[in-house]
Amino acid sequence: MRRVNHYCVILAGGVGSRFWPVSTRSCPKQFYDILEVGKTLIQQTFVRVFELVLLENIFVITHEDYEPFVYEQLPELPKSNLLLEPFMMNTASSIAYASFRIQLRDKNASILIVPSDHLITEEKQFYEVLQLAFRKAVQGEHLITLGIKPRRPDTGYGYIQFVSEDHASPIKKVKAFVEKPSREIAREFLYSGDFLWNSGIFVWNVRTILNAFRKHLPEMYETFYRGKGKIGSEEEQTFIRSIFPTLQRISIDYGVLEKADNVYVIFSRFGWSDLGTWGVLYDKVPKDTSGNALMGKKVLFYEAQNNIVYLKGDKTAIIEGLNDYIVIGTSKALLICRKEKEQEIKRFVNDLKIERGEEFL
Amino acid sequence: MRRVNHYCVILAGGVGSRFWPVSTRSCPKQFYDILEVGKTLIQQTFVRVFELVLLENIFVITHEDYEPFVYEQLPELPKSNLLLEPFMMNTASSIAYASFRIQLRDKNASILIVPSDHLITEEKQFYEVLQLAFRKAVQGEHLITLGIKPRRPDTGYGYIQFVSEDHASPIKKVKAFVEKPSREIAREFLYSGDFLWNSGIFVWNVRTILNAFRKHLPEMYETFYRGKGKIGSEEEQTFIRSIFPTLQRISIDYGVLEKADNVYVIFSRFGWSDLGTWGVLYDKVPKDTSGNALMGKKVLFYEAQNNIVYLKGDKTAIIEGLNDYIVIGTSKALLICRKEKEQEIKRFVNDLKIERGEEFL
Numbered sequence: 155m156r157r158v159n160h161y162c163v164i165l166a167g168g169v170g171s172r173f174w175p176v177s178t179r180s181c182p183k184q185f186y187d188i189l190e191v192g193k194t195l196i197q198q199t200f201v202r203v204f205e206l207v208l209l210e211n212i213f214v215i216t217h218e219d220y221e222p223f224v225y226e227q228l229p230e231l232p233k234s235n236l237l238l239e240p241f242m243m244n245t246a247s248s249i250a251y252a253s254f255r256i257q258l259r260d261k262n263a264s265i266l267i268v269p270s271d272h273l274i275t276e277e278k279q280f281y282e283v284l285q286l287a288f289r290k291a292v293q294g295e296h297l298i299t300l301g302i303k304p305r306r307p308d309t310g311y312g313y314i315q316f317v318s319e320d321h322a323s324p325i326k327k328v329k330a331f332v333e334k335p336s337r338e339i340a341r342e343f344l345y346s347g348d349f350l351w352n353s354g355i356f357v358w359n360v361r362t363i364l365n366a367f368r369k370h371l372p373e374m375y376e377t378f379y380r381g382k383g384k385i386g387s388e389e390e391q392t393f394i395r396s397i398f399p400t401l402q403r404i405s406i407d408y409g410v411l412e413k414a415d416n417v418y419v420i421f422s423r424f425g426w427s428d429l430g431t432w433g434v435l436y437d438k439v440p441k442d443t444s445g446n447a448l449m450g451k452k453v454l455f456y457e458a459q460n461n462i463v464y465l466k467g468d469k470t471a472i473i474e475g476l477n478d479y480i481v482i483g484t485s486k487a488l489l490i491c492r493k494e495k496e497q498e499i500k501r502f503v504n505d506l507k508i509e510r511g512e513e514f515l
Numbered sequence: 516m517r518r519v520n521h522y523c524v525i526l527a528g529g530v531g532s533r534f535w536p537v538s539t540r541s542c543p544k545q546f547y548d549i550l551e552v553g554k555t556l557i558q559q560t561f562v563r564v565f566e567l568v569l570l571e572n573i574f575v576i577t578h579e580d581y582e583p584f585v586y587e588q589l590p591e592l593p594k595s596n597l598l599l600e601p602f603m604m605n606t607a608s609s610i611a612y613a614s615f616r617i618q619l620r621d622k623n624a625s626i627l628i629v630p631s632d633h634l635i636t637e638e639k640q641f642y643e644v645l646q647l648a649f650r651k652a653v654q655g656e657h658l659i660t661l662g663i664k665p666r667r668p669d670t671g672y673g674y675i676q677f678v679s680e681d682h683a684s685p686i687k688k689v690k691a692f693v694e695k696p697s698r699e700i701a702r703e704f705l706y707s708g709d710f711l712w713n714s715g716i717f718v719w720n721v722r723t724i725l726n727a728f729r730k731h732l733p734e735m736y737e738t739f740y741r742g743k744g745k746i747g748s749e750e751e752q753t754f755i756r757s758i759f760p761t762l763q764r765i766s767i768d769y770g771v772l773e774k775a776d777n778v779y780v781i782f783s784r785f786g787w788s789d790l791g792t793w794g795v796l797y798d799k800v801p802k803d804t805s806g807n808a809l810m811g812k813k814v815l816f817y818e819a820q821n822n823i824v825y826l827k828g829d830k831t832a833i834i835e836g837l838n839d840y841i842v843i844g845t846s847k848a849l850l851i852c853r854k855e856k857e858q859e860i861k862r863f864v865n866d867l868k869i870e871r872g873e874e875f876l
Contacts, residue, residue, distance in 0.1 A: 175831070175833075454863060454866055454867055454870070456856075456859070468847070469847060469848060469849060470536070470847060471849040471850070471851070472535070472848075472851070472852065472860070472867065473851045473852075474851065474852040474853060474859070474863065475840075475851075475853040475856060476851055479836075481849075483844060483849050486830060487831040487833075488826065488830060488831075488833075488834075489832065489833050489834075490832070490833070490837055490842065491834075491835040491836065492835060495817075495835055498835070499833070502815060502835065503833070506833065509813070509815070
């Protein structure tokens with residue numbers, strides 16, 4: 155049942171550089187059908203939240219450059235619900251902007267925040283968790299995050315530690331946020347049982363989150379607050395362009411949630427992946443008898459096992475003597491990297507940016 | 516000094532499949548500037564023989580499909596000196612065809628046969644050897660090959676064993692031709708001192724080679740001989756198309772030279788490579804401090820050593836954790852193969868042909 159005061163903000167400004175060279179500055183992975191299922195990741199996200207939220211209450215926030223992708227891939231989205239950022243920022247400023255905009259429409263809005271480029275399976279459980287989250291969000295000043303029960307000691311995810319008071323309730327008080335841990339610490343987290351993966355999916359009332367901004371990121375709050383009259387007017391885009399260079403580039407987790415004492419996490423068991431790396435994708439796609447995951451037209455393998463190979467276009471390949479590698483080819487770039495080093499790809503791409511400039515990404 | 520009865524035939528019909536995916540059925544390596552020196556391999560060959568042979572005496576023989584490449588890359592070549600074959604054959608039929616054609620022009624022609632896709636350095640020595648070869652060719656019925664003093668126990672080359680009678684003379688009587696040997700045998704060849712690399716470069720009088728065809732490949736000889744009147748006439752191409760399917764696909768080495776007893780080899784020391792494999796190319800091009808040979812615009816290496824990387828077009832690459840590999844990328848295909856397995860590439864490409872058909876090569 156979709157309620158008129160339920161809103162959703164799809165965050166679509168990321169670059170996904172660990173997915174280079176498919177995900178690039180000029181076309182990030184949310185605009186690709188990276189799983190080859192017939193829909194791009196943002197289309198999948200849109201269809202998923204449309205089950206819960208009225209079309210006119212769905213917002214997308216992304217970089218100005220990606221406006222054409224959104225129009226093309228989400229033609230149903232009301233044009234005024236597309237919020238454009240002039241710079242690559244981080245999640246805090248995106249969420250602040252969207253919150254000020256939604257507040258104009260409904261002071262009692264309950265907002266679901268979702269990344270545009272994640273994979274969710276077992277959607278029925280996802281919807282059940284969200285109903286619970288929306289209920290909790292109106293019961294008080296609650297900032298609600300969804301935490302996924304970890305299935306392995308993943309070092310690529312952030313973790314949320316919860317206070318284990320009431321074992322029966324899936325809604326837990328948050329004790330701490332922890333950034334990507336080492337393998338050893340991730341193992342401890344897994345076995346301790348009171349750490350969950352931070353899904354980056356949040357639910358709260360617009361009032362609650364704006365109060366939290368005022369308290370924990372007061373400068374950012376003030377900057378938006380001073381231009382309140384321009385948001386929703388014809389001057390909105392000019393205003394946004396003028397303030398964005400002054401805003402702090404910080405994530406909502408660091409900027410707000412870590413500092414707040416009214417954060418809750420819902421212990422969730424639906425299938426979730428941030429599709430953050432090629433190795434994660436490897437787990438999601440079919441593999442041949444040698445364990446090679448092949449996304450592409452035609453590859454012959456010789457003494458090659460457990461590789462992930464993604465070749466865009468009608469590309470033929472011969473791969474000999476390679477085990478446990480990531481091999482990605484596009485018309486513009488090639489990546490060959492050991493799977494165990496996939497977390498480094500972001501750094502490599504950064505080196506490339508330094509050497510060649512943004513346009514080569 | 517170029518003599519009016521010195522002729523040259525450039526053999527340009529090969530596919531160079533060990534150089535896949537740069538060298539393909541649709542554009543073989545002789546038509547690429549694979550060394551990035553500013554001239555394609557066939558252009559380098561042409562310029563080289565032009566020092567020795569009058570322009571009107573230079574012939575090129577290749578497959579019909581490559582006619583446009585020859586016109587484009589060798590605009591100086593007289594059109595009537597381009598001989599076109601309707602099928603991919605081997606060297607014997609190409610040389611027979613060219614010999615019958617040249618005989619029409621000059622019954623006393625001395626002919627230099629050169630592959631179109633080899634690298635030659637120290638050209639002064641090359642020219643000196645050829646002067647010697649041309650002299651020897653007119654002293655009798657001599658079939659002359661150039662043999663290169665081996666510099667390593669190469670298993671990718673054919674060898675020529677000579678009879679060591681007169682140590683002072685560089686012209687030796689040939690004892691045997693040996694196809695690509697094993698590593699162990701190649702080592703023995705190297706240390707024995709009486710084996711040379713078979714360069715595939717030959718010199719002989721047209722009369723001598725046609726006599727040799729008559730004796731050792733009589734069917735092939737007869738087929739051409741019966742249509743003698745058509746060669747050089749307007750019917751030539753129709754005649755060639757009609758006989759080619761019936762001709763034996765055999766190399767000049769197997770079909771003629773191994774059987775003949777009037778074969779000589781000139782002990783040669785000029786720099787020579789058949790550029791037959793990526794590994795050979797690796798030896799010819801500059802390398803960075805990690806031993807990576809890079810032909811392409813921009814590649815970042817991380818924990819990667821002694822690789823040969825060739826990326827066509829303005830392609831960016833990140834290569835991590837790879838040692839001693841061949842990595843070749845074109846717009847249509849990708850090859851990743853250990854250098855030690857480069858001789859297998861031909862077989863892999865053949866598998867690809869079986870699976871996908873010629874058009875994918």
